[in-house]
Amino acid sequence: MNNRLRLCLLLLGCALCASAQKVTAVRFAKLWDGQKVIDHPLVLIEAGRIRSVQGGNAAPPAGADVIDWSRYYGLPGLIDVHTHMTYYWDRQSGTLPRGQQRMAAVTVFLAQENARKTLESGVTAIRDLGSSEYTDIAMRDLINMGAMLGPRMFVCGYGLSTTRGFRPGTTPVSGGGTADSPDEVRQAVRRQIAAGADVIKMYGSVGGFDNVGTQQTFTYDEMKAAVDVAHTMGKKIAIHSYGPEGARDAVRAGADSLEHAIDIDDGTLAEMVRRKTYYVPTIDHNRYYVDAASEYQFRPGAVEGLNQYIEKNFETAKRAFHAGVRFAMGSDAVYTMFGQNTRELAWFVKLGMTPEQALQTATVNAADLLGKSSDLGLATPGHYADLVAVEGDPLTNIQVVIDSIHGVMKGGVVVVKR
Ligand SMILES: [Zn+2]
Numbered sequence: 427m428n429n430r431l432r433l434c435l436l437l438l439g440c441a442l443c444a445s446a447q448k449v450t451a452v453r454f455a456k457l458w459d460g461q462k463v464i465d466h467p468l469v470l471i472e473a474g475r476i477r478s479v480q481g482g483n484a485a486p487p488a489g490a491d492v493i494d495w496s497r498y499y500g501l502p503g504l505i506d507v508h509t510h511m512t513y514y515w516d517r518q519s520g521t522l523p524r525g526q527q528r529m530a531a532v533t534v535f536l537a538q539e540n541a542r543k544t545l546e547s548g549v550t551a552i553r554d555l556g557s558s559e560y561t562d563i564a565m566r567d568l569i570n571m572g573a574m575l576g577p578r579m580f581v582c583g584y585g586l587s588t589t590r591g592f593r594p595g596t597t598p599v600s601g602g603g604t605a606d607s608p609d610e611v612r613q614a615v616r617r618q619i620a621a622g623a624d625v626i627k628m629y630g631s632v633g634g635f636d637n638v639g640t641q642q643t644f645t646y647d648e649m650k651a652a653v654d655v656a657h658t659m660g661k662k663i664a665i666h667s668y669g670p671e672g673a674r675d676a677v678r679a680g681a682d683s684l685e686h687a688i689d690i691d692d693g694t695l696a697e698m699v700r701r702k703t704y705y706v707p708t709i710d711h712n713r714y715y716v717d718a719a720s721e722y723q724f725r726p727g728a729v730e731g732l733n734q735y736i737e738k739n740f741e742t743a744k745r746a747f748h749a750g751v752r753f754a755m756g757s758d759a760v761y762t763m764f765g766q767n768t769r770e771l772a773w774f775v776k777l778g779m780t781p782e783q784a785l786q787t788a789t790v791n792a793a794d795l796l797g798k799s800s801d802l803g804l805a806t807p808g809h810y811a812d813l814v815a816v817e818g819d820p821l822t823n824i825q826v827v828i829d830s831i832h833g834v835m836k837g838g839v840v841v842v843k844r
Contacts, residue, residue, distance in 0.1 A: 447472065448472070448491070449470055449471065449472050449477070449490040449491070450470070450471040450472075450490060450491045450492075450493065450811070450838050451468055451469065451470055451471070451487070451490040451491065451492045451493070452468070452469040452471065452492075452493045452495060452500070452813065452835070453467070453468055453469075453486075453492070453493070453494050453495060453496040454466075454495050454496065454498055454499060454500035454815065455496055455498060455499055456499050456500065456819075457479065457499075457500035457501075458499070458500070458501050458502075458782070458785070458805075458820065458821060459479065459502065459804055459805040459806050460502050460785075460790050460804035460805060460806070461790070461804065461806075463821070464481045465481050465482065466481060466482055466483040466496075467479050467480065467481050467500070468480050468483070468484040468485075468486060469500070469805065469811070469813065470487070470490070471811040472838075473838075474810060474837035474838045475807075475808060475809060475810055475811055475838070476805060476810075476811050478807055479805065479806065479807065493835075493840065495815040495832065495833060497817075498816060498817055498832045498833070499815070499817075499818065499819060499820055499826075500805065500814065500815055501785065501789070501813070501814045501820060501827070502789045502802075502803055502804055502809070502812060502813065502814070503548070503550030503551060503577075503802070503810070503813060503814055503834070503835070503836060504547075504548045504549045504550065504551075504755075504768060504785075504788045504789065504792075504814060504827075505549065505550070505551045505552065505553075505754075505755070505788055505789060505792035505793060505796070505802060505803065506551075506552045506553070506577075506755060506759070506767045506768070506788070507664075507683070507704075507706055507754045507755065507756040507792050507795055507796070508553060508555050508664075508685060508706050508708055508756025508757060508758045509540075509544070509553070509554050509555070509756075509757060509758070509759045510554065510555065510556050510557065510759065510760045511537055511541060511552065511554050511557070511562060511565060511576075511579065511764075512533055512534070512537045512540075512554075512557045512561040512562055512565065513537075513760040514526075514533055514536045514537045514539070514540060514761065515761045515762060522721075522722060522723055523718075523721060523722055523760075523761040523762065524635070524722070524761075530558075530559035530560075530564075531564075533561050534561050534564045534568070537561070537565060538574055538575070538576065539764070540759075540764040541565065541574065541575065541576025541577065542575060542576065543765035544576065544577050544759070544764055544765070544767055545575070545576060545577055545834055545836070545841050545842050546765060546831065546842050547764075547765050547766070547767045547768050547828075548768060548816070548827060548831045549767045549768065549788075550578065550834065550835075550836045550841075551577050551578040551580070551792075551793075551796070551798075551802055551812065552578070552580070552767075553581075553582075553625060553664070553756075553792075553795075553796060554566075554580070554581045554582065555582055555625075555664055555666075555685070556582060556584070556585035556627050556629075557581065557582070557583065557584070558584060559602075560583055560621050560622070562579065562581035562582070562583065563581055563583060563621060563622045565579060565581075566579035566581050567622075575841060577836070578802075578810075578812075578836070580624040580625055580796055580798075581622075581623060581624055581625070582618060582623050582624070582625050582626055582627040582664075583603070583617075583618035583621050583622070584601060584602040584603030584614075584617075584618060585603050585627040585628065585629050585666070586604075586605055586611060586614050586618075586626070586627065586628040586629065586644075586652060587601075587603055587604060587605075587628075587629040587643065588605070588606055588629075588643045588644060589604055589606055590604075602617070603618070608647050608648050608650075609651075611628075611644070611648045611651045611655075612651050612652075612655045614652075615651075615652050615655040615656055615659075615661075616655060616659070619656075619659050619661060623661070624661070625661055625662050625663065625664065625796075626656040626661055626663040626664070627663070627664050627665075627666070628644060628649065628652050628664070628665045628666065628676075628681075629644075629666045630642060630643060630644050630649060630665045630667040630672040630673075630675070630676050631643055631666065631667040631668045631669050631671075631672035633666070633668030633686065634668075635715065635724075636715060636719075636724040636725065636731070636732065638668065638712070638731045638732060638734070638735040639668065639669075640667075640668045640669025640670070640671075640672075640688070640689075642667065642669060642672035643672070644675075645675070646675040646678065646679060649665060649675055649676055649681070650679040650680070652665075652679075653679045653680040653681060654680075657680070662682040662683075662795070662796075662797060663681055663682055663683075664681065664682065664683045664684075664706070665679075665681040665683070665685065666685040666686060667684065667685070667686065667687045668686050668687065668688065668735075669687065669688065669689070670687065670688070670690055670691055670694070673687035673690050673694055674690075674691065674693075674694045677694050677697050677698055677701065677703050678694075678697065680701070682703065682704065682795065683703065683704040683705070683706050683754065683795055684698070684703055684704070684705055684706065685706045685708060685756065685758075686706070686707065686708050686739070687705075687707075687742065688735065688738035688739050688741075688742045689738060689742060690742050690745075690746065692745075692749070695745065695746055695749040695751055696749065698746070698749075698751045698752075699749060699750045699751055702752060703751070703752075704752050704753065704754045704791065704795045705743070705746050705751045705752070705753055705754075706753070706754050706755075706756035707739055707742070707743040707746075707753070707756075707770075707773075708739075708756050708758040709739045709740055709770060709773040710758075710766070710769045710770040710773055711757060711758035711759070711760075711763070712732045712733075712735050712736045713736060713769070714759075714766060715728075715732050716729050716732050716733060716736075718761075718762060718763075719732075721762065740773065740776075740777060743773070743774075743777050744777040744778060747774075747777055747779065748778065752791055753774065753787040753791060754787050754791045754792045754795045755768070755771060755774070755784075755787040755792060756770065757769070757770055768788065768828050769828055771784045771785070771787075771788065771824050771828065772828060774787060774824075775824045780821075781820060781821050781822065781823065781824040782821050784824055785820060785824075785827070789802075789803040789804065790803040790804060810836075810837055811835060811836075811838040812835065812836050812837065813834070813835040814827075814831060814834050814835075815831070815834075816830050816831055817830040817832050818830055831844065832844050
């Protein structure tokens with residue numbers, strides 16, 4: 427090897443090691459790392475993950491990129507465990523949010539707006555619970571490739587449902603997640619996993635949008651079949667139930683999380699505590715439907731039904747919290763709700779949680795529900811450098827997390843700056 431070539435290789439090697447060791451340093455006034463508060467911390471980040479957190483105004487290492495958020499309070503990136511990211515409305519006059527027809531690829535492109543608004547709300551990871559044509563899987567992959575800006579997505583493909591179409595005269599509707607027996611349920615779960623799903627979603631009752639009906643759909647045996655296949659294949663499962671009967675069967679069948687349910691009986695709450703089943707009440711999504719009722723042109727009387735559901739949902743969540751059930755924060759964001767992903771936290775504080783307990787539902791608890799506790803939910807060494815800077819003290823006033831986001835970092839890169 428001649429000397430010139432050797433020198434070139436040496437320089438190249440140094441350039442490579444310099445870029446591999448590129449360090450970013452972030453300063454905050456305070457950092458709540460998911461468990462404790464650190465004063466005047468310096469967070470060092472390398473290769474997208476937190477390398478160290480040092481309190482007491484430590485000096486950044488020479489050559490580090492310094493992000494000065496020293497006027498702000500830092501938190502781990504928030505996690506929303508219930509979204510529908512690919513539900514997109516382009517607001518064209520004469521159209522409603524629901525029912526617009528377009529190619530799947532166009533939906534994926536347009537839904538970037540939902541992803542951006544979610545990041546702007548301080549949410550750096552989401553669990554997406556129901557999509558069609560695997561547009562959710564496409565978005566997840568594009569975001570992971572760096573080709574699209576958005577939160578880390580953990581997706582389910584099609585939510586499983588029974589054949590729908592209850593009104594007389596309508597043709598029954600079936601789709602990629604339709605299943606009407608334990609065998610069909612097993613096949614449908616396997617189809618989602620084969621397509622690339624991270625998690626399974628099952629609609630165990632009716633209910634959604636202005637329909638606050640609580641009728642159970644899947645039987646206990648069908649729920650059990652879904653849970654067994656999902657768990658055998660290493661996946662978790664979320665079961666939607668608006669009513670108490672579906673909730674009881676979902677919990678007994680072994681669901682990892684129960685979505686929405688009202689009027690959950692005491693025996694089921696005790697079972698949730700025993701089994702460590704997460705409750706994702708999504709109280710705020712019906713508040714959103716009330717606010718957006720004219721946008722959706724809901725039928726007369728819909729708002730009254732939604733308000734009654736909110737009241738029961740809130741009371742049920744309060745009972746669940748006092749019974750010791752674990753919570754995870756889910757918005758159930760669809761269409762024009764993106765950007766309001768964390769308003770659920772205010773309901774949690776209202777029902778009796780401290781702001782810190784509420785924040786844990788959107789950090790450590792949510793990460794545990796995703797099975798990603800070593801990557802997400804804490805701002806401690808080894809975790810992804812997903813961080814949020816807020817103006818004010820979130821541990822005394824949860825509202826600052828909802829209204830006063832200053833900046834958001836994902837994987838060591840600033841993705842939102844105000
Ligand atoms: Zn949902």
